[in-house]
Amino acid sequence: MRSLRSVKKSKKYKKLIVFAQILAIWYASILSLSLVTSDTVAYFNDSKKTSFSIQSGTWWDGSKLTFVKHNTENIKSCEPHSITAQIKNEGFDMMDGTEYEVVYWPTDNRNPQHKGDVIYEGAIDPIGKNEIVTLQFEAEKEGSYKFKAYQRPGFNDNYDTREEIWSHKIMMNCKGKQEKEANSDVVEEVEESKEEAEIIEKEENVEAPIIEEEEINRKEEKEESAKNSKEEATDKSVNEEEKEVMETSSDDSLEEIVNSQSEKEGEDE
CATH class of the missing domain: 2.60.40 (Immunoglobulin-like)
Structure with missing residues (x-):
């Protein structure tokens, strides 16, 4: 009797164990399936985002x-x-x-x-x-x-x-340069004319004292010449007077000589 009861109990426990194992396998299968499904979705989503963000030339790098x-x-x-x-x-x-x-x-x-x-x-x-x-x-x-x-x-x-x-905007203008060059040429001409005028003025300033000195020398020469002419005229006048005196004296002497000879001849007769 005891052996029959023990056999029945052992069979009953075996059924419970098998049922528990089946139930555990079922729960494990459902859990595994849910985990696999969620991971797969997440994996594909992440994969899609990653492939979008790393494509060269299709995303903004933040430059400005x-x-x-x-x-x-x-x-x-x-x-x-x-x-x-x-x-x-x-x-x-x-x-x-x-x-x-x-x-x-x-x-x-x-x-x-x-x-x-x-x-x-x-x-x-x-x-x-x-x-x-x-x-x-x-x-x-x-x-x-x-x-x-x-x-x-x-x-x-x-x-x-x-x-x-x-x-x-960058504007390139040739006409402006030509006008500028023309203006610069005019300015250069004016400056050259101004320089020439300054040079002439300087030369005139240098020559002026020389001219004044030459005029003074000329004036002095004229005065000297006039003085010499006056002196020459005076000397000539004196010489002429002396000559007249000498001529007068010589005439008187000659007349005296003639008279004396005449008187002498009269006495001889």
């Missing part, structure tokens, strides 16, 4: 480009001239480069709506935070020029269009 100078620049030149514009990154470091263009308007343009002609396209290397680089172009014609640069793709989370920034 701006041109440094804004006032119009006037260049007086008839020859090819190098024009420049400085651009600064006021945002974070650029992860990649960007593009820029040079836009030109001719001098005879009268259409204010004319957007200009793109005459050059170039590339800008990545610029670090607060760094400044200089864009350069060799301008060969009269007219107006501007540099146009593009912000990095996705600037301010705008992935549909590229934002543009413009430099200051």
Whole structure:
């Protein structure tokens, strides 16, 4: 009897154990399935976000480009001239480069709506935070020029269009230079004339004392000559008087001699 009871109890416990195992397996299966499903969803979501954020060139790096100078620049030149514009990154470091263009308007343009002609396209290397680089172009014609640069793709989370920034206006004028050169030539001529006048004045100032001295010498010579002439005239007058006296004396002497001879002859007779 005891053996039969023990056998029945053992069978009963075995059924409970099997049922408990089945129940545990079922719970474990449900738990595992729920965990696997949630992890898979999270995995795919994370994978989608990661693949979106690391694609090169499709997300904004936080850079912000701006041109440094804004006032119009006037260049007086008839020859090819190098024009420049400085651009600064006021945002974070650029992860990649960007593009820029040079836009030109001719001098005879009268259409204010004319957007200009793109005459050059170039590339800008990545610029670090607060760094400044200089864009350069060799301008060969009269007219107006501007540099146009593009912000990095996705600037301010705008992935549909590229934002543009413009430099200051650079005006190249040959006529202005010609007028300036003409004015400079006139100024040079005036200065040369002024210098010549100063030189002449200096020479006159130097020659004036010489001329005055020559006039004084001439005057003294005239006075001396007049004095000599007067003295010569006086001497001549004296000589003539002396000559007359001598002639008169000689005549008297001769008359006396003749008279004395006549008297002598009379006595002899």
